[in-house]
Amino acid sequence: MAEAGFELPLLLFAGFRSLIDRLHEELALVGHPDVRPAYGFAMQAIGVGGATASDLGRRLGISKQAAGKTVDRLEALGYASRVDDAGDARRKVVRLTPRGIDALERSAEIFDRLREEWAGLLGVERLRELEGDLRVVVPSDGFRLDVAGWFGG
Amino acid sequence: MAEAGFELPLLLFAGFRSLIDRLHEELALVGHPDVRPAYGFAMQAIGVGGATASDLGRRLGISKQAAGKTVDRLEALGYASRVDDAGDARRKVVRLTPRGIDALERSAEIFDRLREEWAGLLGVERLRELEGDLRVVVPSDGFRLDVAGWFGG
DNA sequence: CTACGATCGACAACGTGGTTGACCAAACAG
DNA sequence: CTGTTTGGTCAACCACGTTGTCGATCGTAG
Numbered sequence: 001m002a003e004a005g006f007e008l009p010l011l012l013f014a015g016f017r018s019l020i021d022r023l024h025e026e027l028a029l030v031g032h033p034d035v036r037p038a039y040g041f042a043m044q045a046i047g048v049g050g051a052t053a054s055d056l057g058r059r060l061g062i063s064k065q066a067a068g069k070t071v072d073r074l075e076a077l078g079y080a081s082r083v084d085d086a087g088d089a090r091r092k093v094v095r096l097t098p099r100g101i102d103a104l105e106r107s108a109e110i111f112d113r114l115r116e117e118w119a120g121l122l123g124v125e126r127l128r129e130l131e132g133d134l135r136v137v138v139p140s141d142g143f144r145l146d147v148a149g150w151f152g153g
Numbered sequence: 154m155a156e157a158g159f160e161l162p163l164l165l166f167a168g169f170r171s172l173i174d175r176l177h178e179e180l181a182l183v184g185h186p187d188v189r190p191a192y193g194f195a196m197q198a199i200g201v202g203g204a205t206a207s208d209l210g211r212r213l214g215i216s217k218q219a220a221g222k223t224v225d226r227l228e229a230l231g232y233a234s235r236v237d238d239a240g241d242a243r244r245k246v247v248r249l250t251p252r253g254i255d256a257l258e259r260s261a262e263i264f265d266r267l268r269e270e271w272a273g274l275l276g277v278e279r280l281r282e283l284e285g286d287l288r289v290v291v292p293s294d295g296f297r298l299d300v301a302g303w304f305g306g
Numbered sequence: 307c308t309a310c311g312a313t314c315g316a317c318a319a320c321g322t323g324g325t326t327g328a329c330c331a332a333a334c335a336g
Numbered sequence: 337c338t339g340t341t342t343g344g345t346c347a348a349c350c351a352c353g354t355t356g357t358c359g360a361t362c363g364t365a366g
Binding site (some may be wrong): 003004005006007008009011012013014015016017018019020023036037038044107108110111112113114115116118121122126127128129130131133134135136137138139143147148149150151152153 | 156157158159160161162164165166167168169170171172173176189190191197260261263264265266267268269271274275279280281282283284286287288289290291292296300301302303304305306
């Protein structure tokens with residue numbers, strides 16, 4: 001007999017949440033206690049190359065205004081800074097500060113470590129299968145990262 | 154070489170999100186266009202037996218005040234109603250209306266159908282493994298359903 | 307039976323991640 | 337030169353959370 005269908009989303013969310021929660025626990029221990037999940041995604045989207053608020057909005061699937069507000073918070077926390085664009089007086093390029101870069105690098109390390117933990121529990125092959133299976137069932141056309149707004153409304 | 158660790162949470166979230174999005178698309182088609190993800194979780198937590206706002210808060214891992222506000226919205230949409238408790242004048246029991254029950258039943262059907270879809274893509278055995286593996290790596294001690302607030306702050 | 311503490315539900319103020327709409331300034335295309 | 341895009345910001349608003357406070361009720365200990 002089949003499992004109840006409603007468990008599947010719960011398991012996926014629980015997995016996602018536990019990884020993100022672990023990430024932020026560890027991040028707090030290495031000097032980034034005030035990074036919130038939303039900031040992490042935003043910094044990832046800004047990347048080392050920087051981005052404008054409009055870019056960021058497009059990458060995250062949110063409005064440029066919402067992206068701008070996120071940048072405000074990132075800036076207030078010292079993770080990013082706006083610099084005027086030399087070639088276009090309208091644009092203000094958001095760049096990650098060294099602190100922002102550090103948070104990004106630490107996050108990558110921690111995620112790798114977490115993945116190894118899962119590999120230890122499941123076996124490397126099994127984890128690879130899990131990832132592969134998810135890639136199959138997940139729509140390939142990218143997806144929006146506006147978690148809070150998506151869920152809430 | 155190992156996959157990048159940061160893909161894992163993204164895949165899990167994408168899976169979760171695609172299931173929830175599909176659910177609400179289908180739900181909209183069968184007469185429940187205004188159910189939001191948060192409402193679905195809340196109704197699930199209320200259940201056919203009903204619950205008080207405080208109960209709901211505990212089940213969802215949110216404050217009783219937040220639970221009360223969710224009940225307000227559920228009530229405004231006709232999915233739930235508050236009834237005075239005969240034996241305790243403080244308590245107001247939240248009960249799902251027939252419309253609320255319908256939404257819950259439809260959701261269960263849709264989730265089952267969605268799971269079958271995944272089974273078709275992956276194979277029944279592989280899907281069962283995926284679920285089993287997730288159960289292994291996910292902390293067993295339950296988890297909070299305050300998605301929006303968790304992500305945001 | 308009375309007094310105290312815990313609980314329920316509500317109100318208020320606030321924080322955070324989103325939304326639209328409006329607007330100006332700068333860039334671009336004709 | 338003019339009309340249209342585009343980028344950034346301001347303002348108002350909404351949804352989902354938070355904490356703090358409060359009166360009313362319940363349960364229990366004295």
